[in-house]
Amino acid sequence: MHALIQGVILGILTGGVYALMASGQTLIFGIMKVINLAQGAMVILAAYLAYQLFVSFGVDPFLAIPVTTVLMFAVGFGVQVAFLRPLRREDKVELSLLVTFAVALLIEGVLSVIWKTTHRGINTGYANDSWTLFGYQITVVRFWAFALSLVALGLLGSLLGRTRFGRAIRATVQNPDSALLLGVDAQRIAALGFGLGAATAAAAGSVYGLLYPFNSGSHYDLISRLLSIVVLGGLGSVGGAVVAAVIVSTSSAVVASTVSPAWSEMTYFVILILVLLVRPQGLFGTVGRGAI
Amino acid sequence: MSAAKGSAFFAALVTLPLLGLAHWVLNLLVFVLIAAVLSSAWNLVGGFAGYPSLGHAAFFGIGAYALGSVYRHQPHVANGYEPFLWLPLVGLLGALVGAPIAAVAMRTRADVFAIVTITFLFVVQTLAFNVRGITGGAQGMALPIAPFPADGYEAPFYYVLVALLAVVMALTFATMRSKVGLALGSVRADEDKARGVGVPVTGVKVLAFAVSVGLTAMVGAVWAYYQTFIYPQFAVDPLITISMVLMTFLGGRATLWGPILGAGILETGQQYLAYRLGGSQFYLIAYALLFLLIMLVLPRGIVPTIAERLSRRRRRAVTT
Numbered sequence: 001m002h003a004l005i006q007g008v009i010l011g012i013l014t015g016g017v018y019a020l021m022a023s024g025q026t027l028i029f030g031i032m033k034v035i036n037l038a039q040g041a042m043v044i045l046a047a048y049l050a051y052q053l054f055v056s057f058g059v060d061p062f063l064a065i066p067v068t069t070v071l072m073f074a075v076g077f078g079v080q081v082a083f084l085r086p087l088r089r090e091d092k093v094e095l096s097l098l099v100t101f102a103v104a105l106l107i108e109g110v111l112s113v114i115w116k117t118t119h120r121g122i123n124t125g126y127a128n129d130s131w132t133l134f135g136y137q138i139t140v141v142r143f144w145a146f147a148l149s150l151v152a153l154g155l156l157g158s159l160l161g162r163t164r165f166g167r168a169i170r171a172t173v174q175n176p177d178s179a180l181l182l183g184v185d186a187q188r189i190a191a192l193g194f195g196l197g198a199a200t201a202a203a204a205g206s207v208y209g210l211l212y213p214f215n216s217g218s219h220y221d222l223i224s225r226l227l228s229i230v231v232l233g234g235l236g237s238v239g240g241a242v243v244a245a246v247i248v249s250t251s252s253a254v255v256a257s258t259v260s261p262a263w264s265e266m267t268y269f270v271i272l273i274l275v276l277l278v279r280p281q282g283l284f285g286t287v288g289r290g291a292i
Numbered sequence: 293m294s295a296a297k298g299s300a301f302f303a304a305l306v307t308l309p310l311l312g313l314a315h316w317v318l319n320l321l322v323f324v325l326i327a328a329v330l331s332s333a334w335n336l337v338g339g340f341a342g343y344p345s346l347g348h349a350a351f352f353g354i355g356a357y358a359l360g361s362v363y364r365h366q367p368h369v370a371n372g373y374e375p376f377l378w379l380p381l382v383g384l385l386g387a388l389v390g391a392p393i394a395a396v397a398m399r400t401r402a403d404v405f406a407i408v409t410i411t412f413l414f415v416v417q418t419l420a421f422n423v424r425g426i427t428g429g430a431q432g433m434a435l436p437i438a439p440f441p442a443d444g445y446e447a448p449f450y451y452v453l454v455a456l457l458a459v460v461m462a463l464t465f466a467t468m469r470s471k472v473g474l475a476l477g478s479v480r481a482d483e484d485k486a487r488g489v490g491v492p493v494t495g496v497k498v499l500a501f502a503v504s505v506g507l508t509a510m511v512g513a514v515w516a517y518y519q520t521f522i523y524p525q526f527a528v529d530p531l532i533t534i535s536m537v538l539m540t541f542l543g544g545r546a547t548l549w550g551p552i553l554g555a556g557i558l559e560t561g562q563q564y565l566a567y568r569l570g571g572s573q574f575y576l577i578a579y580a581l582l583f584l585l586i587m588l589v590l591p592r593g594i595v596p597t598i599a600e601r602l603s604r605r606r607r608r609a610v611t612t
Contacts, residue, residue, distance in 0.1 A: 035403050037346075037410065086588050094344050095587055097406050098537060101346065102583040105534065109576030220530065224411040231407055262422035269415040272408060276396050280404070 234285020
């Protein structure tokens with residue numbers, strides 16, 4: 001029982017971080033109908049940026065986020081303009097998948113040339129502190145990571161819900177053709193949206209670097225996690241991704257703490273298959289029309 | 293025309309090792325053949341049906357570990373050809389694992405299919421590392437060393453791969469000429485419409501996937517036997533998937549010769565790069581950049597582009 005509850009606590013706290021990563025991915029899908037297989041690689045890239053800022057200038061990874069957010073936004077924007085925009089319309093879905101996978105490999109290659117393949121970790125002074133609540137351990141880093149993710153998700157939510165730019169994005173998600181007719185510049189929204197999705201990877205990367213040791217190949221671990229989250233939540237639904245992230249990481253943490261860590265990876269795949277069998281559109285997805 | 297081209301191609305392949313080539317050339321040819329069979333197999337589902345699988349490397353690994361498990365406690369085999377006799381069963385295993393996954397993953401759209409297959413790839417990779425009882429984990433797994441004479445060590449592997457290439461090319465040819473191929477083409481063009489007019493959409497998709505991953509598993513087994521020692525990071529490697537996709541795209545999707553041409557060009561280049569750059573990470577960058585370049589500049593591939601040029605020229609010759 002103790003292991004189970006500890007697993008649930010861990011799952012919820014970790015879920016917040018994955019929610020942030022997955023929200024960017026599902027947002028990109030919502031706007032462009034592109035599954036960004038490079039989302040994990042972008043998180044790792046951001047983790048390296050935070051690592052370097054910490055090592056070279058002693059910047060705390062939480063404080064580095066504004067800087068890395070801007071950089072990651074530029075990366076996402078650049079990827080969309082350089083590689084996705086020129087694709088021909090007739091096989092865009094198929095090709096864009098492969099292009100984002102190639103971008104993931106490109107990022108991995110660049111990272112391993114610059115930082116080699118040894119595992120890195122961001123060891124702040126508070127890295128090993130933890131609180132004990134009713135006999136359950138909560139590490140300080142995880143708690144702040146969770147809190148930060150909530151703040152970032154809140155900012156993303158109000159950007160989408162309350163600004164003109166957010167309204168243009170939501171219009172594009174719901175009906176790209178009508179949005180175009182009403183004067184939304186689809187190309188611009190796509191590039192900005194991709195940038196925004198990549199920007200969510202910045203905060204997630206800082207947190208990831210604090211929580212886990214990582215190397216250039218770590219994005220492979222993230223790909224399957226993020227994909228099962230966005231499918232469970234419903235492709236294109238940011239709210240769904242948040243709920244799904246908590247469900248997925250809680251169940252995998254419970255499997256890890258009660259069965260064996262070796263099989264926790266399998267949880268993602270089982271969840272993915274179950275969702276596709278029972279409810280292919282995901283928890284909050286709609287059939288045909290997009291919604292955020 | 294095509295039959296003559298095919299027999300000339302295979303006659304050349306069969307006679308090549310008789311020319312007394314150096315070991316490194318034969319070794320290179322073995323890897324080119326592995327790549328050619330793999331990408332032709334990928335083409336069956338990724339090219340003809342338009343369902344881009346990103347998980348084929350998992351089946352490559354399943355095949356490698358399946359053959360490894362057969363010879364688990366056997367460091368030597370008396371008859372070096374014996375492991376090849378297991379290939380049909382390995383292929384069947386791959387197809388049996390693949391079919392239910394395809395049946396679930398292909399219910400919805402091509403992007404969900406890609407998600408499921410890539411997730412499957414990473415699950416299998418993690419399992420290969422963690423289920424030590426079967427795979428030996430990170431320590432790797434040994435296969436028996438083939439008792440072939442050192443002089444012609446590569447030749448048996450070479451000929452088995454030529455046979456597999458003949459099988460996959462025959463299947464591709466049959467696909468292009470049969471109702472199955474027509475059905476797959478209609479799936480790629482407009483799946484809903486195809487279903488509407490009564491094409492057994494699900495059946496042909498799952499069939500194409502099962503055959504494709506079965507062949508992939510067989511190549512994995514041959515590769516494992518050739519390597520004699522396998523590690524999870526090489527047996528279940530996302531780069532295997534990506535090179536299958538890349539070779540097919542470079543040569544031309546849904547064509548008979550495209551994947552083989554792509555494999556010939558890229559595998560040779562890849563071996564050269566690995567030799568020159570010593571398997572460093574620059575190699576990953578070069579590969580990814582080449583991939584992006586092909587997608588952007590030559591998305592239809594070499595074979596269709598040349599075929600179109602030729603037919604345009606022929607038409608012009610007829611009109612003048």
